[in-house]
């Protein structure tokens with residue numbers, strides 16, 4: 001399996017100093033910058049939109065992994081592509097035609113991911129697996145940082161890992177929610193190769209970011 005990569009979620013950053021925070025996690029070893037976009041409708045929280053993504057894009061050359069929790073999804077894709085997203089990940093429930101949404105993202109020349117909510121089965125991604133670059137398994141219900149990892153998702157991570165390996169395609173398996181030094185090894189053991197972590201990275205301030213990121217990697 002490829003090296004495990006860490007994508008800190010800026011949802012737990014200090015929004016008053018967002019540019020500095022993005023720069024600090026990049027310097028601390030983040031492989032991606034995970035951006036949680038929430039609309040107060042698909043999920044019960046409101047966060048940031050494409051203007052903020054555009055504003056922080058110039059702070060680092062790390063890829064932006066943009067997790068879209070908005071519905072209906074399709075009319076927002078181009079704005080996030082223009083803002084500088086490198087990966088756009090969408091939920092199957094967020095639009096009427098998942099395959100078409102993925103084609104839209106791919107036709108813009110960037111990577112496409114599909115996010116599976118805790119109650120959404122692995123099979124939801126089966127017939128688009130030939131199109132996607134990433135599958136994101138949500139290990140909490142989407143909407144907030146700082147929630148507890150849902151253990152039943154480990155089985156789904158294993159199932160998605162099998163599907164990816166069978167496909168023979170280069171697809172990342174990202175796990176998002178409640179990732180800590182205690183739960184990261186379980187997610188990795190089940191097949192994850194990309195970990196999102198918000199509260200576990202941003203706790204204790206910038207001087208701890210490098211150690212917090214390192215603690216999530218295998219052997220960390």
Ligand SMILES: O=C(CO)[C@@H](O)[C@H](O)COP(=O)(O)O
Pocket residue numbers: 009011012034036067140141142143144145146147176177178179196197198199200
């Ligand atoms: O997408 C989401 C929540 O909807 C996540 O990306 C969280 O922001 C991760 O936060 P922690 O659970 O790591 O604190």
Ligand SMILES: [Co+2]
Pocket residue numbers: 009034035036067176196
């Ligand atoms: Co997320």
